[in-house]
Amino acid sequence: MSVKQKIESLRNELHKHNHLYYVLDNPEISDYEFDQKLKTLEKLEEQYPEYHDKNSPSQRVGGQVTKNFDTVKHRERMYSLSNSYSKSDLKDWVKRIRKSISEEINFTCELKYDGASINLSYKNNEFVRAATRGDGFEGDNVTHNVRTIKSVPLKIKNNSLPENFDIRGEIVLPFEGFAKLNAERIEQGLEAYANPRNTASGSLKLQDSSETAKRPLDCLVYGIQAEHLEFETQYTALETLRDIGFNVPREIKLCQNLDDVFNFINFWDKERHKLPYETDGVVVKVNSFEHQKVLGHTSKSPRWAMAYKFKAEEAKTTLNKITYQVGRTGAITPVANLEPVQISGTTVKRASLHNADQIKKLDVREGDMVYVEKGGEIIPKITKVDFTNRKQNSQPLDYIKNCPECNTPLRRDEGEAVHYCPNQSSCPPQVIGKIQHFISRKAMDIEGLGGETVALLVNNGLINNYADLYELDKNDVIGLERMAEKSAQNLIDGIERSKQRPFEKVLFALGIRYVGETVAKTIAGAFKNIDKIMEAQIEDLIEIDEIGDRIAESVVDFFNDDTNIELINRLKNYGLKFEIEEKEQFSKKLEGLKFVVSGVFKSFDRKELKKIIEDHSGKVVSSVSKNTNYVIAGDNMGPSKKDKAKQLNISIIDEQRFKSMLNE
Ligand SMILES: NC(=O)c1ccc[n+]([C@@H]2O[C@H](COP(=O)([O-])OP(=O)(O)OC[C@H]3O[C@@H](n4cnc5c(N)ncnc54)[C@H](O)[C@@H]3O)[C@@H](O)[C@H]2O)c1
Numbered sequence: 167m168s169v170k171q172k173i174e175s176l177r178n179e180l181h182k183h184n185h186l187y188y189v190l191d192n193p194e195i196s197d198y199e200f201d202q203k204l205k206t207l208e209k210l211e212e213q214y215p216e217y218h219d220k221n222s223p224s225q226r227v228g229g230q231v232t233k234n235f236d237t238v239k240h241r242e243r244m245y246s247l248s249n250s251y252s253k254s255d256l257k258d259w260v261k262r263i264r265k266s267i268s269e270e271i272n273f274t275c276e277l278k279y280d281g282a283s284i285n286l287s288y289k290n291n292e293f294v295r296a297a298t299r300g301d302g303f304e305g306d307n308v309t310h311n312v313r314t315i316k317s318v319p320l321k322i323k324n325n326s327l328p329e330n331f332d333i334r335g336e337i338v339l340p341f342e343g344f345a346k347l348n349a350e351r352i353e354q355g356l357e358a359y360a361n362p363r364n365t366a367s368g369s370l371k372l373q374d375s376s377e378t379a380k381r382p383l384d385c386l387v388y389g390i391q392a393e394h395l396e397f398e399t400q401y402t403a404l405e406t407l408r409d410i411g412f413n414v415p416r417e418i419k420l421c422q423n424l425d426d427v428f429n430f431i432n433f434w435d436k437e438r439h440k441l442p443y444e445t446d447g448v449v450v451k452v453n454s455f456e457h458q459k460v461l462g463h464t465s466k467s468p469r470w471a472m473a474y475k476f477k478a479e480e481a482k483t484t485l486n487k488i489t490y491q492v493g494r495t496g497a498i499t500p501v502a503n504l505e506p507v508q509i510s511g512t513t514v515k516r517a518s519l520h521n522a523d524q525i526k527k528l529d530v531r532e533g534d535m536v537y538v539e540k541g542g543e544i545i546p547k548i549t550k551v552d553f554t555n556r557k558q559n560s561q562p563l564d565y566i567k568n569c570p571e572c573n574t575p576l577r578r579d580e581g582e583a584v585h586y587c588p589n590q591s592s593c594p595p596q597v598i599g600k601i602q603h604f605i606s607r608k609a610m611d612i613e614g615l616g617g618e619t620v621a622l623l624v625n626n627g628l629i630n631n632y633a634d635l636y637e638l639d640k641n642d643v644i645g646l647e648r649m650a651e652k653s654a655q656n657l658i659d660g661i662e663r664s665k666q667r668p669f670e671k672v673l674f675a676l677g678i679r680y681v682g683e684t685v686a687k688t689i690a691g692a693f694k695n696i697d698k699i700m701e702a703q704i705e706d707l708i709e710i711d712e713i714g715d716r717i718a719e720s721v722v723d724f725f726n727d728d729t730n731i732e733l734i735n736r737l738k739n740y741g742l743k744f745e746i747e748e749k750e751q752f753s754k755k756l757e758g759l760k761f762v763v764s765g766v767f768k769s770f771d772r773k774e775l776k777k778i779i780e781d782h783s784g785k786v787v788s789s790v791s792k793n794t795n796y797v798i799a800g801d802n803m804g805p806s807k808k809d810k811a812k813q814l815n816i817s818i819i820d821e822q823r824f825k826s827m828l829n830e
């Protein structure tokens with residue numbers, strides 16, 4: 167390969183990884199690998215300046231604007247940061263600075279928060295707009311999503327900031343919220359998110375901000391941009407921003423010299439694991455704004471800042487055995503069972519190997535010494551094999567050909583990396599997994615029945631599929647582990663009540679591959695009933711917004727399977743809902759609002775009023791709580807409700823005001 171070709175190929179590779187990382191939030195390689203490739207490219211470009219290209223990944227910020235949002239031009243460019251993995255790079259950096267600045271320099275050290283960059287614009291002390299970094303010149307307008315983040319102040323206390331200013335920060339998803347979100351996803355039978363960073367970034371790009379609001383995102387602030395600022399240093403700027411209500415982490419430190427900086431780095435390399443959110447390094451910034459101005463920027467990053475990146479924690483251990491797990495949809499996941507080892511303060515015993523290709527690529531075998539890395543991911547991964555320690559008699563892994571649970575020959579579809587067990591109707595983990603999905607909260611929400619009981623019912627031969635649930639008899643259930651009369655009755659009642667679940671939930675519950683909660687709602691809304699969906703061809707399905715080939719094919723496949731049709735016919739006979747109930751709704755004006763109605767009204771009776779609220783998508787609740795939005799008060803309103811509402815500062819409105827809400 168010629169040098170030119172080598173450069174081209176690296177550029178293409180890096181473009182691809184930038185796209186995976188910034189646009190799809192789904193990186194394929196580690197940050198460290200990415201940075202190494204970029205460094206190689208930078209070196210080559212330096213050596214061969216004749217191949218300079220202003221569009222090279224070395225010259226441009228990696229992100230881009232998406233077409234799902236309005237595009238916003240940044241008042242001040244949003245830069246990337248130069249990074250290094252070694253202290254000698256930091257020393258070189260300071261030497262370079264010394265060439266242009268002879269005065270004493272000090273530094274602000276901050277942690278490098280690992281999330282998504284954000285720019286918050288303020289005007290007259292009010293939050294007006296939020297934008298992603300995008301390509302650094304322009305980004306996506308994600309104001310409505312950022313508004314839902316509690317640590318972003320919408321109004322700022324009195325201060326001496328100019329009329330217009332921009333705040334720079336990082337949107338992160340703290341570990342606790344990330345774990346909770348994943349627990350919910352697993353319960354709903356969805357795949358867990360890989361790491362907090364990509365989830366935070368993905369959350370900003372959701373179309374429905376009520377979904378963003380459910381994610382406990384935080385905004386950590388590290389900078390301010392404005393035409394004139396009163397502060398002279400980064401450190402005082404940050405301290406002031408914290409005082410006026412921004413979440414500036416307390417870990418920031420003013421360092422007098424490089425030794426202080428190294429101490430800060432050494433300390434946080436270990437201690438960072440105790441922080442509630444993910445960090446991947448330290449950002450060292452020249453403290454004086456005057457000095458920053460002198461140093462300026464390269465095409466991609468400021469010369470006055472340097473990111474020192476921590477290497478993801480890694481450990482070496484023995485891979486004892488590779489086992490295989492079968493998921494609810496039949497997907498096979500190979501799992502590395504390791505000699506237990508400590509990484510980032512936790513004991514790691516297992517690591518995911520993803521699929522057969524990954525095993526081949528790493529050339530990993532049972533008995534190998536392997537390197538295990540734990541980044542923000544919940545499941546640690548194997549990064550490489552220590553070949554110097556490979557045993558003489560070591561053999562390449564023979565990937566299983568049959569299902570470890572039911573012995574059916576595995577299938578692997580063209581273009582798919584994952585093997586499947588096609589035996590959907592009697593492979594035990596698939597049978598159990600499908601029923602567990604069916605009963606889960608976002609699907610049929612069957613109270614009184616949990617995942618373990620499902621396994622128990624299947625293993626005792628009482629049910630083989632979700633339709634069998636509706637033929638369960640209380641007497642069959644009594645006597646199972648922990649099933650007394652009362653819990654058995656609850657279970658039967660819960661199953662009976664589930665017949666009232668709306669069609670979209672039933673459709674989701676069926677467990678069609680790629681048909682998640684939102685897709686089910688979309689399809690149900692478009693076709694109105696199951697018969698129409700069953701007749702639909704791929705072309706009919708892809709005509710619907712947000713339904714692509716993959717989903718369409720999966721839906722058609724599902725209904726081409728006689729076993730599925732038989733199950734659906736049985737469910738129909740039991741009385742489950744297979745069509746949308748067209749509830750007449752006049753508007754969505756009151757959507758998301760909760761009302762308490764009290765007293766006697768002039769223009770309508772109470773029942774009528776409640777119906778009007780529901781017709782406009784509002785909700786009527788019986789007692790006043792902190793979640794109530796309005797109390798509509800008629801004559802002789804109950805005094806206790808009145809007191810409670812006042813105490814909780816909830817608006818009490820009369821019927822006139824209520825009517826005007828509908829006409830607004
Ligand atoms: N794995 C992959 O495929 C892949 C692909 C592309 C990029 N990446 C990773 O992303 C990095 C490049 O991304 P980048 O250009 O966003 O650079 P970066 O993430 O290394 O640094 C710049 C960003 O750091 C953030 N930041 C966090 N804390 C900060 C602080 N205290 N002060 C200032 N900024 C702070 C800001 O959002 C800023 O935009 C690469 O080095 C690589 O590690 C990985």
Ligand SMILES: [Zn+2]
Pocket residue numbers: 492569570571572573574587588589593594
């Ligand atoms: Zn199987």
